[in-house]
Amino acid sequence: MLTVRAAKQRGTFQLDVCFDSPTPGVAALFGPSGCGKTTLVNLLAGLLRPDRGRVTLDDTVFCDTDLRIDVPTEKRRIGYVFQDARLFPHLHVAANLRFAERRAAHAGRIGFDQVVGMLDLQPLMARRVHQLSGGEKQRVAIGRALLTQPRLLLLDEPLASLDRDRREEVLPYLETLRDQLAIPMVYVSHRFDEVLRLATHIVLMQSGRVAAQGGIGAISLDRRLRAMIDPDAVGAVVDGTVIGREPSGGLLRVRIGSGELQLDAASPPGTTLRVQLLARDIIVATQKPRFLSVRNHLQGIVTAVEDDGASDLISIDVGTRSAGGAGSDGGPSILARITKTATRELELAPAKPVWALVKSVALRGVTSAGSRRE
């Protein structure tokens, strides 16, 4: 568990945060620019000292202002990937990596060759820093941070300075990192799509405070998140389990709550897939739909109807089939965006059983692998 309580005054900006994130796992710090994400990461790294606070990782205390503990950055063994990479320009790539390796407190489980292989750094080894593209720089910076054998890896918007293609080039490496090395990570981003792919825990930040925190499923439904992202990007993120393949169509059958969706993907049974069901892609019906081209539908119970400007957002619990069993912490919930007229005519209100028709499902990653047979 990464536990952070910290207050810091910087000029007129006041940071005052408090969050816990399970380890290992990826905690995403998400929020608009200027909300204090980088300040917070620098506090974790020890590059800034909190006015008051305590930062611990499992049994290790990094900083505690009451106990006057402040472990210096160079002794914390926290890897830090900066937004601007910060590779040493006077050293070539291999020497940048060796710089970290030589200073690692002890030989760890992350080997030099493993890092080079995992991040495909071999072709870059002899290059100078100014001969690298932005994406290559970040890969080297990630490798360099890993070679310190970190107990915690901080990534401060590592993709922010990259264009779309370069981002797509680096993202898979970050996913590999998360899945292969069980290093706790703190990932800072102001892009929700990156957070969706990488995070297991989300800390929403707003003007120096933690607005909300929790697992990605819960946060995807949180109204405070909606204020921060594009209305079209609003939608539930749910984890589904692959149960097999459709015999005729060849689509993958994925269990979501008590229902089932079919999607075009290739994963062995037992795999947990993270899918996003955008609110604008959900159609709500009060009777079991028939004669429709949309094949994916989930049965559920309305748990909330919220006013969201021009339209309404309907929360539907898709984990419990029977009416009356609906509760706030039932199974997974999804969100549907429908017009106010529709809400009125369908008489949508909490506890009403409905069918949610899913026009499209976006696969956002594999969160745990299943058995390798299929």
Next chain:
Amino acid sequence: MIWLSPAESEALRLSLSVAIRSVGISVPAALGVAWILTRRRFLGHTLLDAMVHLPLVLPPVAVGYVLLLLFGARGPLGGWLKSVFGIQLIFTRNGAALATAVMSFPLMVRAIRISLESIDRGLEDAARTLGAGAIDRFINVTLPLMLPGLLAGVITAFSAALGEFGAVITFVSNIPGETRTLPLALYSALQEPGAEHAAARLAVLSVTLGLAGLLVSEWFARRVRRMLGR
């Protein structure tokens, strides 16, 4: 050196030897002072800054005179050095090196300071996160990054040391074989009736030396810049 007279080659060798010693003295001191002036804020910051720059605005003869007062046989520092270490500065090439070091000190500090200020402090932070302590960071990150500035400082100070006249002649006098560097030899030749030819030869030698220094420094600077990818 076949085409130089023994006296000329002696003056040349002495000039180089004094300049090398002078730079040897001033590099560590200038690094320290530049570091303090760039990275620390303290009471007396402005005063220290002014003191460092004083030799730039004082007549060199005055600097030589102050050194004479401090390091002369009966001066407070001169007497102490003599009794504790047996070192005599006055009338020696080491004294000449000290005088040129003091004169060229502001140039060196300025060059180092500019290069220190231009260093991205973020790289030092990055080194910290990689486990590098303060001395490690200085030697392996800061120093290599400030190399272009340091080199520029060294070469400027070295060239200035080759040409220093007033402070040297006042502090350590004009002794052939010990303190008669090129500019002092040139001065002596000018004082001697009928030595115009010798003076001209020394002047040409000085010009050649200066030009060579500038070319070498340019070549170095280009190499280092390429290495850093600038």
